[in-house]
Amino acid sequence: MTDKILNEAKKIFVTDNIKIEERLLGGMSNMTYVISVHDKLYTFRLPGPNAYHFVDRHLEQKNLKIFESLNITNETVYFNCEDGIKVSKYLDGKSLNLVEKSEYPLEDVAMLLKKIHTSKLKAVNDYNPFGRLEQYEQLVLDLGHKLKPEYLKIKKEFLKYKPFLDKQKKTIAHGDAQPSNFIITSRGLKVVDFEFSGNIDPIYDIACFGNNDLEDGLELLKVYYGDELNDDKYFRFYAWRCFQALQWYNVAYFKDVVGMSEELKLDFKKIGNNYLKLANELCKRLENIK
Numbered sequence: 001m002t003d004k005i006l007n008e009a010k011k012i013f014v015t016d017n018i019k020i021e022e023r024l025l026g027g028m029s030n031m032t033y034v035i036s037v038h039d040k041l042y043t044f045r046l047p048g049p050n051a052y053h054f055v056d057r058h059l060e061q062k063n064l065k066i067f068e069s070l071n072i073t074n075e076t077v078y079f080n081c082e083d084g085i086k087v088s089k090y091l092d093g094k095s096l097n098l099v100e101k102s103e104y105p106l107e108d109v110a111m112l113l114k115k116i117h118t119s120k121l122k123a124v125n126d127y128n129p130f131g132r133l134e135q136y137e138q139l140v141l142d143l144g145h146k147l148k149p150e151y152l153k154i155k156k157e158f159l160k161y162k163p164f165l166d167k168q169k170k171t172i173a174h175g176d177a178q179p180s181n182f183i184i185t186s187r188g189l190k191v192v193d194f195e196f197s198g199n200i201d202p203i204y205d206i207a208c209f210g211n212n213d214l215e216d217g218l219e220l221l222k223v224y225y226g227d228e229l230n231d232d233k234y235f236r237f238y239a240w241r242c243f244q245a246l247q248w249y250n251v252a253y254f255k256d257v258v259g260m261s262e263e264l265k266l267d268f269k270k271i272g273n274n275y276l277k278l279a280n281e282l283c284k285r286l287e288n289i290k
Contacts, residue, residue: 005033005044008085012078013037025098029054029195034090041090042077050258053139054251055195057081062124063197066172070119072112072191091192093185097178101216108189109182109209110224117171117202127175127198129243130162136250145257151276155246157283161239168201168236175200178211203233207240214278217241231289238286245279248272 002020009018021034021041031046047055061079068075078087096104133155137147174181175196183190206224210217221237222229252272255261261268 002033005035005046008046009035009037009044009087012085012087030084041092043074043088043090045084045086045088047084049260049263050255051084053254054136055084056125057084059123059125060195060197064194066121066123067116067174067191067194067197070115070121072115073194074190074192088192091183091185091190093183093190095180096182096184097180097212099184101213104179104216104219105184105189106220106223109220112182112189112191113174113177113202113205113224116174117205119172121172123172123198125198126170127173127196127200127204129165129200129204129247130159133243133247133250136247136254139254140250140257143254143257145253148276150280151246151249154276154279154283157287158239158242158246158279161286165201165236165239165243168203170199171202173198173200173202173205174208175205177205177208179209179216201236201240203236204240204244207237207244210241211244214241235286235289238282238289242279242282242286245275245282249275249279 005020006018010016015037017038019036021036024032024034024043029048029051031048033044033046035042035044057079058081061081064073064076064079067073074088074091076086076088078085080086096109140147174191174194175198176193177191181191181193183192203221206221207217209220217237221233225233249272252268252275256268256272260266
């Protein structure tokens with residue numbers, strides 16, 4: 001794999017003076033390395049197998065330029081829509097998933113997300129959550145597998161809230177605003193990885209922040225809205241987090257059935273089942289608070 005990184009980087013920069021410094025931790029879909037080119041550091045993203053099923057690189061590239069105009073992320077120096085390889089200037093800092101939760105700069109996270117949500121900019125696409133869910137389901141069906149009865153039952157219950165969620169005002173959103181995508185730097189907090197960006201209810205981003213721990217998202221929700229926080233916003237938070245659990249369940253299910261659990265040494269079946277359990281718990285909570 002390192003040979004592939006070096007060979008691709010040599011073609012992009014037209015030099016042999018390239019060195020792989022380290023592989024960055026985290027991420028279940030891509031492999032990201034820090035490389036040096038004539039002693040300047042860059043991040044090199046190499047999409048994993050089957051990543052093209054979930055990300056439209058043409059949309060990602062167009063949206064990335066919109067987010068870069070807000071000065072909230074690192075500069076992209078190379079982007080290939082065909083293979084998904086992306087090279088960016090290196091952000092010297094620490095990802096939030098590497099710091100203690102007590103050190104999370106929630107005020108800064110809220111301010112950064114508000115800068116996105118209130119920018120009046122528009123992504124080139126809507127996130128289209130329910131269409132996306134059907135798209136991910138179809139990937140498994142096309143391989144001859146069936147959707148599990150437990151999943152279909154939870155989804156049926158959740159779809160009762162679709163009309164309510166569909167009518168929420170949409171803004172441009174990151175789409176995967178989990179802690180690992182926020183970087184503490186000497187120039188302030190930055191955010192990376194815009195593969196899932198689009199226009200959607202801004203609370204979707206806040207729900208994403210609870211990807212590893214629901215409480216993280218809830219704490220951010222309180223900071224983001226302050227005195228304006230109400231039952232409606234709590235409900236949308238739980239609803240979107242439930243949707244995300246259903247969405248990522250489908251992604252994990254697909255990765256397991258195509259053999260990526262063995263290939264990447266990650267138990268996607270277990271990961272998927274954990275998401276399904278979370279979706280069930282959140283669906284029950286929604287029923288109690290609606």
